[in-house]
Amino acid sequence: MIPSLEWIDNKVKMIDQTLLPHKLEFIEFTDYKGVAKSIKVMNIRGAPAIGVAAAMGMALASIEFKGLSKDEFLNALNEAGEYIKSQRPTAVNLFWAVDRILKRIEGVDENPDILSSIIVEEAKNMWQEDIDTNKSIGKHGAEMLNDGDTVLTHCNAGSLATVRYGTALAPVRVAVEQGKKISVIADETRPRLQGARITAFELQYDKIPVKVISDGSAGLIMRLGKIQKVIVGADRITSDGVFNKIGTYMVALAARDNDIPFYVAAPVSTLSMSETFKDVEIEQRDSKEVSIVLGQVQIVPNGVECLNFAFDFTPFELVSGVITEDGVFPPKALVEKYKPDKRC
Numbered sequence: 068m069i070p071s072l073e074w075i076d077n078k079v080k081m082i083d084q085t086l087l088p089h090k091l092e093f094i095e096f097t098d099y100k101g102v103a104k105s106i107k108v109m110n111i112r113g114a115p116a117i118g119v120a121a122a123m124g125m126a127l128a129s130i131e132f133k134g135l136s137k138d139e140f141l142n143a144l145n146e147a148g149e150y151i152k153s154q155r156p157t158a159v160n161l162f163w164a165v166d167r168i169l170k171r172i173e174g175v176d177e178n179p180d181i182l183s184s185i186i187v188e189e190a191k192n193m194w195q196e197d198i199d200t201n202k203s204i205g206k207h208g209a210e211m212l213n214d215g216d217t218v219l220t221h222c223n224a225g226s227l228a229t230v231r232y233g234t235a236l237a238p239v240r241v242a243v244e245q246g247k248k249i250s251v252i253a254d255e256t257r258p259r260l261q262g263a264r265i266t267a268f269e270l271q272y273d274k275i276p277v278k279v280i281s282d283g284s285a286g287l288i289m290r291l292g293k294i295q296k297v298i299v300g301a302d303r304i305t306s307d308g309v310f311n312k313i314g315t316y317m318v319a320l321a322a323r324d325n326d327i328p329f330y331v332a333a334p335v336s337t338l339s340m341s342e343t344f345k346d347v348e349i350e351q352r353d354s355k356e357v358s359i360v361l362g363q364v365q366i367v368p369n370g371v372e373c374l375n376f377a378f379d380f381t382p383f384e385l386v387s388g389v390i391t392e393d394g395v396f397p398p399k400a401l402v403e404k405y406k407p408d409k410r411c
């Protein structure tokens with residue numbers, strides 16, 4: 068799969084994911100406000116991908132501000148960071164990435180020109196690290212998969228939710244590279260249909276067998292014995308559970324009821340071990356995403372209210388293991404290993 072975004076000649080080039088699966092088109096940005104908007108409107112989405120986009124947005128901001136005095140440069144950069152962070156509230160990688168860029172130049176005694184080149188290098192490093200991290204997640208996760216397994220996943224935590232390779236889909240990719248016969252069942256993932264549009268697109272692109280089901284089918288498909296493992300991604304993992312795309316919690320409940328292992332795959336940059344459920348803002352998006360399918364067909368009578376929470380919370384009791392770049396951890400061991408917060 069091609070990278071979801073790249074830094075090319077001081078521009079950020081990304082796949083416009085709002086057009087998938089019908090069109091594979093690229094958009095380019097030379098200003099941080101453009102990148103910030105692309106995060107908000109979900110041209111780019113998925114926690115690790117928006118983290119790297121945010122870092123690249125900071126790199127563009129640093130280029131824009133390098134003619135300023137050092138104090139002005141640092142102030143403007145901090146403001147740009149706050150602006151980028153304000154685009155979406157739940158995926159912690161967005162905050163992690165902006166903070167990592169700011170931290171990289173903290174106390175560095177150089178002029179804005181040099182500071183900007185340090186920031187650009189850091190953003191490029193974060194791009195490469197994302198790919199390497201996902202490959203490690205894939206290697207550890209593939210050990211959980213047996214030849215012939217069918218894996219159920221929710222939303223898109225694949226190559227397109229990261230720079231490349233994916234988090235939840237990385238174990239599938241590695242297992243397939245190892246010669247195991249693995250197929251995927253993707254929940255369609257209402258209301259923005261990331262499973263149907265994006266997971267199905269990228270797996271078909273890479274010739275990995277995939278079928279799409281309506282979200283409500285997951286429990287029955289499990290009961291029929293068609294699923295051996297569930298693997299989902301995460302937008303934020305706190306010390307008590309996992310925030311991921313709306314619908315994940317119900318998949319986890321069905322998996323528990325059917326004795327199917329439920330794994331969460333995510334990089335360490337998605338961990339926020341100093342927080343619990345009550346600390347996290349769950350994004351609520353425009354209710355029209357629910358009432359008007361893909362902005363085209365209204366399916367709810369005029370005047371009826373819709374709720375559109377973008378993420379839910381799955382308590383650790385329902386999670387068999389969390390797959391990070393360091394290994395596979397039962398939740399208790401995960402909390403033990405990464406607490407206090409060691410993300411930076």
Ligand code: MRU
Pocket residue numbers: 112113114115221222223224225228229234235261299300301302311312313377
């Ligand atoms: O709203 P999105 O598309 O940005 O949400 C992405 C998800 O919730 C994915 O399921 C994913 O697991 C987190 S990103 C790897």
